[in-house]
Amino acid sequence: MRNGPLIAILVLLPLVTGHTPAAAQDEPAQQKLSVMLQGGSATELRELVERHGGEVTHDLPIIDAVGAQLTRSQLDAVILSPLVSRHIDDLSLKEIPPQEPAEPENKCDVDGSLELDIADQSVRWRLYNKKEVPALLEHLTVRWPQRLGPIASISVDSLALDSIDLPSKGAGALEIELSGKHRPGVRGTADLRIQFLEIPGKSGAVQQKDFSIKASFAGDCSTELLPAYENNHEDFYYATAAGADALHANGITGAGITVAVLDSGLWEHQALTQDTAGKNRIIARYDAIGNTAEHGVFDESGHGTHMTSVIAHSGAVTRQGEPTGTFKGIAPDVRLVAVKAFDFEGQGDFLDIVRGVQWVVDNREKYNIRVLNLSFAARPRWHYWLDPINQAIMRAWAAGITVVAAAGNEGPEPMTIGSPGNLPYIITVGAVTDSWTLHTRDDDYIPDFSSRGPTPDAHIKPDIVAPGGHITGITRPGSTLTKEHPEYMLHTGEFVMTGSSQASAVVSGLVALLLQLEPDLTPDEVKCKLISSAEPAINRDGLLAYSPFEQGYGYVNAGRTVTLGQRDCGDQGLDIHRDMEGLEHFQGPAIVAEDGSVSLPGLRSMVSPVPAEKGLSTTRKWGVKAHIERQDGPAEPPDNDPFNWPQIYLEEKARIEKLAQDRPG
Numbered sequence: 001m002r003n004g005p006l007i008a009i010l011v012l013l014p015l016v017t018g019h020t021p022a023a024a025q026d027e028p029a030q031q032k033l034s035v036m037l038q039g040g041s042a043t044e045l046r047e048l049v050e051r052h053g054g055e056v057t058h059d060l061p062i063i064d065a066v067g068a069q070l071t072r073s074q075l076d077a078v079i080l081s082p083l084v085s086r087h088i089d090d091l092s093l094k095e096i097p098p099q100e101p102a103e104p105e106n107k108c109d110v111d112g113s114l115e116l117d118i119a120d121q122s123v124r125w126r127l128y129n130k131k132e133v134p135a136l137l138e139h140l141t142v143r144w145p146q147r148l149g150p151i152a153s154i155s156v157d158s159l160a161l162d163s164i165d166l167p168s169k170g171a172g173a174l175e176i177e178l179s180g181k182h183r184p185g186v187r188g189t190a191d192l193r194i195q196f197l198e199i200p201g202k203s204g205a206v207q208q209k210d211f212s213i214k215a216s217f218a219g220d221c222s223t224e225l226l227p228a229y230e231n232n233h234e235d236f237y238y239a240t241a242a243g244a245d246a247l248h249a250n251g252i253t254g255a256g257i258t259v260a261v262l263d264s265g266l267w268e269h270q271a272l273t274q275d276t277a278g279k280n281r282i283i284a285r286y287d288a289i290g291n292t293a294e295h296g297v298f299d300e301s302g303h304g305t306h307m308t309s310v311i312a313h314s315g316a317v318t319r320q321g322e323p324t325g326t327f328k329g330i331a332p333d334v335r336l337v338a339v340k341a342f343d344f345e346g347q348g349d350f351l352d353i354v355r356g357v358q359w360v361v362d363n364r365e366k367y368n369i370r371v372l373n374l375s376f377a378a379r380p381r382w383h384y385w386l387d388p389i390n391q392a393i394m395r396a397w398a399a400g401i402t403v404v405a406a407a408g409n410e411g412p413e414p415m416t417i418g419s420p421g422n423l424p425y426i427i428t429v430g431a432v433t434d435s436w437t438l439h440t441r442d443d444d445y446i447p448d449f450s451s452r453g454p455t456p457d458a459h460i461k462p463d464i465v466a467p468g469g470h471i472t473g474i475t476r477p478g479s480t481l482t483k484e485h486p487e488y489m490l491h492t493g494e495f496v497m498t499g500s501s502q503a504s505a506v507v508s509g510l511v512a513l514l515l516q517l518e519p520d521l522t523p524d525e526v527k528c529k530l531i532s533s534a535e536p537a538i539n540r541d542g543l544l545a546y547s548p549f550e551q552g553y554g555y556v557n558a559g560r561t562v563t564l565g566q567r568d569c570g571d572q573g574l575d576i577h578r579d580m581e582g583l584e585h586f587q588g589p590a591i592v593a594e595d596g597s598v599s600l601p602g603l604r605s606m607v608s609p610v611p612a613e614k615g616l617s618t619t620r621k622w623g624v625k626a627h628i629e630r631q632d633g634p635a636e637p638p639d640n641d642p643f644n645w646p647q648i649y650l651e652e653k654a655r656i657e658k659l660a661q662d663r664p665g
Contacts, residue, residue, distance in 0.1 A: 030071035036350060036388060037078065038065040038086040045083060052078050058291075058351040062358040063391045067091075067351035088388070091349040108221035110135045110186060111487040114470075114496055116208045116225055121152070125192045125213055125225060128487050134185030138178050139216035142194065145206050146172040149197035156184040156192050183218070189486075209436070226470075227436035233492040234318045236328045237438050238310070238467040242506050243558035245317070245326040247513050254331025254512035256519070258283065259311055259371040260360045260401075261508075262353070263304030265297035265340035267476035271315045272308055275333045281312075284367050288341040288356035289348075300344030302479030306497055307375045309473030310505035311512070312336055328472075330509025337367055342376070344480050350388050357392040361399050370515050372401050373508040375501035377408035377418025380456055385585045390423045394580050397425050402515075402523040404429060404508045406500040407462040408451035414549055414598045415454060421462065422455035424586065425576055427511075427527050429504040430462035432555060433469025435615055441626070443616040446537075446550055450500055453549035454598055459588030462552040463527065464534045466510075468503030472496050510558050517562060529565030530556060535623030540630070542637045542645060543608035545620040549590075549598060555622045563659055564652060606642050624649050 034057070037045050042061040049056050049068045054075075058067030070078060079087050113126040123144075129135045137156060144151075151174060154161045161176060161184070184190070192215065208228040216222040229237055239245045247253075253276060266272065268282065275281045285297045299305045313329030341356040342348040360372055374393070384390050397403050403426040408418030421428035431450040435443040446465060453461040475481055475495040482489055488496045511526055521529070534554035537545035544551075578584040591599045600606075610619060621627045627634055628649040637645070 030073065032069040032071060033075060033089050034067065034091055034349070034351070035070055035075060035087055035089040036060075036065055036067050036091060037084050038063065038388070039083045040064060040085070041083070042066050048078055048081055048083050054078065058355050060351070060354050060358060060392075062361060062395050063354060063388055065354070065388065067355075088350065091351055108217070108219075108223060110215070110217055110221055110223050111485075112213070112215065112223040112225055113487045114226055115228065115490055116211060116213075117491070118206060118208070121148075121197070122193060122195045123211065126487070127156075127186050127190045127192060127215065127223070129186045129188060129190075134187045135221065136183040136185050136218040137215060138183060138218055139214075140174075140176040140178070140192075141212070141214045142174045143172065143212040144194075144196070145210045148206065151194055152197050153195040154193070156186065157190045159184040186217070229436060229438070232472055232490060232496075233494065234321075236313070236317075236472040236494075237434075238471055238506060239317070239326060239328065239330055240438060241434050241467045242330065242510060242556060243560070244330045244510060244513060246559050247562070248326040248332070252513050252516055253327065254312070254334035254509065254516055256335075257331070257371065257512040257515045258335040258337060258367050258369045259331070259373060259508055259512055260337040260339055260369050261304060261308050261311065261373045261375075262288075262339040262341055262356045262360065263307050263373075263375060264301035264342040264344075264346060265299035265304045266308055266336075266338040267299045267302070267305040267474070267479070269305070269309075269474050271313050271328075271474060272305070272336070274314060276314045276316070276327060277333075281333070281335045282338065283335050284337045284363065286337070286339045286356065286359050288339060288352045288359060289343065291355065297338045297340035299340070299476055300480060301342060301346045302475035302481035302495070303342070303346055303375070303501070304338070304340065305479070306473045306475045306481070306495060307373060307501060307505040308336065308338065309475070310471055310502055311373060311509040313473060330506055331512035334509070334512045335367070337363075337369060346480070348376075353389050354392045357389070357396055360401065361392075361396050364399055364401060369401055371508050371511050372396055372403045373505055374403060374405040374420055375504050377406050377410075377421055377451070377500070379410075380417075380419040380422050383585065384419070384423050384455065384457055384459075385579055385582075387419055387423075390420050391580070393420050393423055394425060394576055397523050398576050398580065400523065402511050402526045403427065404504050404511060406504040407431070409449045409499050409501075411450045411452050412448040414452045414596075415456065415592070416451040417453050417455050417461045418451060421451070422457070422459070424455070424457075424459040424574060424588065425523075427464070427507060427530060428462045428552075429468075429500060429507045429556075430465040430550070430552065431468025431498075431500045431503040432465040433498075434467065436470065441622045442618075442620070444555070444622060445612060445614050445617070445620075446546055447614070449498075450503075450550075454588060454590035454592070457587055458590035458592065460548050460552065460590060460600070463531055464507065464552045464554065464556045466503040466506045466556045468500055468506070469498050470496050471498065471502035471506075507556060510556060510561065513558060514561055514565075521567070525567040528567055528569040529561050532569055533557065533560040533563075533565040535560065535626075537612065537620050537622050538624070538627040538645065539608040539610050539612075540619040540621075540635050541608050541610065542627075542635060542641065542643065544606050545608055545610075545612045545617075547603060547607045548600065557623075564655060602642065605638075605640065624652065
């Protein structure tokens with residue numbers, strides 16, 4: 001379905017509700033409304049606002065609009081003008097950036113640190129209670145390597161739990177039930193300490209993954225110790241998971257490419273301000289909230305710094321202190337442009353975000369901006385072509401800027417893709433987690449939080465999935481993120497976050513690597529290279545482990561993008577120029593039933609009836625090669641096989657062999 005030209009007047013609830021217009025003589029006492037006015041010309045709209053006594057706060061010619069402060073009576077007069085085709089007076093976006101996946105409403109407010117401190121004969125696990133009332137510990141389960149021997153003592157701060165009748169002190173496992181006065185209360189922070197009889201170093205080093213701890217508190221509240229990487233300070237691991245490390249080793253680090261990060265600003269840590277050669281690479285800063293490029297973009301929230309770190313951290317990956325030739329960030333030598341459009345709480349509004357996008361487009365040639373990262377998502381309120389942010393982003397894409405956006409953290413239900421990720425032209429990224437294991441992808445899966453398609457206009461999203469679970473990076477100490485989530489801070493100073501925001505930042509970095517190799521690529525061609533080389537999750541029965549609404553085209557991989565990605569698929573069936581002109585708008589292929597279920601033509605024959613496991617899978621493989629080369633071989637293809645994986649496997653193998661033959665030297 002396609003939609004023809006549209007001229008709309010959209011009236012939403014004002015920011016100030018229950019307001020009764022005052023008489024004309026009381027006009028100065030009226031509270032001002034922040035509004036967006038859209039029409040044929042931003043210049044004419046400015047003159048109109050000022051003629052009626054209002055104040056223009058945002059000039060937005062990129063979408064033929066202005067932001068203004070008007071009283072209700074002034075607004076009522078202004079919108080009578082034929083110069084105004086649309087106005088919006090509810091400009092807040094209260095769901096962006098998505099800093100963490102959504103939690104259940106009655107979630108536990110006790111969290112355990114991501115890290116377990118292991119020293120001598122003891123371990124220490126810090127607990128954080130974010131409520132004012134103490135959390136009473138009722139049940140504790142501990143499992144540990146038997147070579148450490150029995151537990152010698154266990155305590156929560158100053159309260160020793162072994163002073164009561166413990167059911168067991170045997171080596172390897174322990175469960176404690178606590179009641180009455182024996183329940184220790186956690187207020188603020190508390191340390192759970194466990195002392196063993198043996199010294200870990202005597203019988204081989206132990207790691208966090210060797211331990212299991214679950215603490216349950218009164219009120220159906222519990223927290224568990226999570227697995228951990230072997231050395232999260234020397235290596236952030238997601239560059240390897242995304243295949244960027246192989247490009248680093250061959251000198252592909254994003255050099256010469258400028259990435260703009262529109263977010264909450266930037267804390268100027270050396271690993272972000274300098275590239276791998278120690279040269280300054282922050283080439284511009286713009287505060288879209290204050291409309292200034294002169295006073296920096298201080299990051300109160302911490303979110304923008306973390307996204308920039310994922311993209312561009314220039315620190316070397318090391319093994320026992322020795323550089324490996326690869327780097328922690330995906331594209332450690334990119335030039336950076338920091339655009340601030342969100343405040344200390346991660347809140348923003350349409351006007352500032354559109355002004356930020358407009359600044360990027362206006363300065364594209366000056367700073368050679370090739371990539372724009374948008375790690376935020378809000379619930380769509382309009383068709384994609386009516387969303388003011390999307391309108392600006394379409395112009396950025398048409399101007400030659402590859403735009404990457406987060407899918408959102410509102411899964412696992414369908415139709416939860418956020419805006420601007422619902423824009424069909426851009427690259428929308430969902431999240432995949434590696435379950436804290438780098439060397440196998442059999443336990444990589446799409447977590448529930450990652451938003452699913454289709455979009456309200458029936459387009460298939462996300463386009464791809466990328467690493468988004470427990471992503472390590474830098475953020476400002478004392479930022480909102482570190483205050484709200486102290487349990488995510490590592491003792492070495494790094495901060496770990498999870499979400500599709502991080503996944504989109506990973507892909508923005510990969511786009512920069514690709515553009516360094518092929519600088520002539522258009523945004524459509526970049527998108528085509530990514531989706532045509534992505535690796536779908538395939539069950540042993542030969543059908544997809546996840547629907548396209550969950551995984552898009554599959555798991556992104558930098559090496560495959562460079563070697564197997566194609567240029568000519570793009571956004572087939574779409575015309576961004578007709579869309580921007582309002583001549584034609586485009587509906588996607590998804591089918592939404594009356595009961596809310598979603599489908600595609602032929603979807604039932606493409607997706608396996610075997611549910612995708614969370615964690616280690618004995619049936620799911622990522623990519624055609626892994627599926628065909630299973631140790632026990634793939635199953636017989638189903639009748640009316642919709643994919644013909646063996647043929648795809650042979651074609652890809654032949655292309656790789658030809659590339660190897662054509663390689664100089």
